[in-house]
Amino acid sequence: MLNSVKIDLDIIEVDIRDSLGMICAEEVRAPFDIPLFDRSAVDGFAVRSFDVSSASQHNPVYLTIVGSLEAGSDLSGVRPLNDGEAYAVYTGAPMPPGADAVVPFEYCINEGSRVGVLRPVPPYGNVSRAGEDFRKGDVIVRRGVKLMPWHIAALASANVSRVKVYRRVRVAIMNTGNELINLGGGLRPGKIINSTGLLIESYVKLLNAEPIPLGIIPDDVESIRGAVVKSLSMSDIVVITGGTSIGDTDLVPEALESISGAIRLFHGVAIRPGRTAGAYIIGGKPVLIISGLPVACLVSLEVFLKPLIHFLTGEDELPLATVKAILTRRLVNEVGFKSFYRVSVCYGDDGKIYAEPLRLTGSGILSTLIRGNGIIVIPEEVEGFDVGEEISVQILNPISKCNSVYHIP
């Protein structure tokens, strides 16, 4: 399906403070060693290791103390160490030129103007080296990486204050169905609020993409066709929901096929709920048709829209948070369909985790989305799961105590 998608996301340059969650569009390499300089890893005396190679408890080597450096000290006024000289240094302090190792204070006798060193130290002993974090030219952030706080900190450490990222994927959203009215409109029998439009809009935001909500489109071929053509010019992906009917009044496929060059990828899938989903490519851009019923809609967003957005940004997917839970009722699957069941996952008094499938009469029941905090996926070839089976559940909202006590055989 995705081979025929032709979208180049524009690259924009942003302040790294505004880059959280964006996808990096360039490879950034360290422009210099990070850190830039050798630092002391301990509190002690910076020395030339050669000078103290014979030092011992019984025969201390005495060096002249010529100064003191702390973390942040400036090296500009510091002259190189000569034979027999030492600098007091504190953790994080830059190493003075000429010194190549640090003897910790506990192995020194500090006599004010001079120090007796009681142990030898190898070259670079107790020194954190320049370039220890990144050497000049090392890759700091790869192209395609989703920028997280640690990436932003690493860019900052390289003194990189702007980064090239892909602009967010734009998703146009429109909803058909003569039963729909806008939020805030006068509700009366026969009408329902276009809540699915808001479901999709906020789901798109959750994916770090940019929703372009176009609202309710009149349920006739010309209006749908016109709205799709217009939305293609301002978006990368178009999502259009059909009305609740899959009968005579479902005009969306007809409208899409009337647009020149439209390629139908599929219409109808072996996924429940959401089997009426479809996808077209028009002008190289994907157009998804999904159910206007909220539960079916959400499954389609997870199964089709999310991977599509990740495909466009080149982003890898994180594994989902899952727990193992004991099923409290049998779940039956129609073989040949991949099924998505909403369940309520909770901690029992016995310390076990239970998954209670939610009863629902249709895929339009928003309340199951609210009461459910987990999803069980049943693969095509599986007939179902039995009561008491321990199965893997994807967790979408936090787990709390069970309201019921379960006695599972």
Added chain:
Amino acid sequence: MLNSVKIDLDIIEVDIRDSLGMICAEEVRAPFDIPLFDRSAVDGFAVRSFDVSSASQHNPVYLTIVGSLEAGSDLSGVRPLNDGEAYAVYTGAPMPPGADAVVPFEYCINEGSRVGVLRPVPPYGNVSRAGEDFRKGDVIVRRGVKLMPWHIAALASANVSRVKVYRRVRVAIMNTGNELINLGGGLRPGKIINSTGLLIESYVKLLNAEPIPLGIIPDDVESIRGAVVKSLSMSDIVVITGGTSIGDTDLVPEALESISGAIRLFHGVAIRPGRTAGAYIIGGKPVLIISGLPVACLVSLEVFLKPLIHFLTGEDELPLATVKAILTRRLVNEVGFKSFYRVSVCYGDDGKIYAEPLRLTGSGILSTLIRGNGIIVIPEEVEGFDVGEEISVQILNPISKCNSVYHIP
């Protein structure tokens, strides 16, 4: 620790479109049945079930067709069904007054002006009832819930367009250390960019809280004290990082204790890295002292700041995404410390998942945060894990193919 925290987060009212990820500050109940009306669940004829109770294949009951209703049809012009009448209805259409059941088209003979019904139907057969999703008065969203797309859709279905939420938690961030310079500043030996400030700032954003970055504070007691006092007036939590030294120049605790009413909760914890972390309460607000070294800093943010923010918002925590992985090198723990190890998690050619601990010389190595995509937590009482052990790893960034081939005994 948290008993002495006294912060009331202001409650603000926002458009539900702007409420994604915010914490709901009110209980919202359905102001009416949702949906508002009985709908047909199929395409068929809406009838009075009593009229067709004797219908059969051999003795159809004939009804007069008095009209047709689709999803979205208006009931205002529709008169109640009389004896012996039927309406053609499509899925989602409102039930005409007087009708209490729907006979699907396949059990009807449509003769144009009248219809022969071949089967009886019980009252409310094939009808989705008003209030099926939420009954008037049902709780739609509880106080304390983090608003996700399905909550927003449910609010919309109730025609609720604004919702009360807690304003974001404000976290003031300041960084001490004379070695620090601002991003974009002239870097020279002895100095490092304040990358930890950006690490904290973007981590706070990731938690849906509001960072107030106050930048670098001069490393003297008076400056630190003044900055903390000022920041307390504009934030709910103050995070202050110490310099790289934990020796003579660590002036932060001294500065905090000079503020009247400051209560020290702890300073120094059995957690590695990050053992120098501390916490105070000043004027009822938490002040966290954490390491300026990035790896230690991030552990402290996860262990202290994240639960603190969730405590203030009343939000439950989601389980973390974890995988089981085979350890490629022994990990040793100092008993008595809870240790956090960054690891690189990858898929081997043998299909197994491996966790490779990252070598690091200190807790300041940003590159381990970039290269690592997982965290292994070793509890206080555990001495470590062996090569080849299968252990649970928290996943922060996606898993890709291993670069090495592992031969684990």
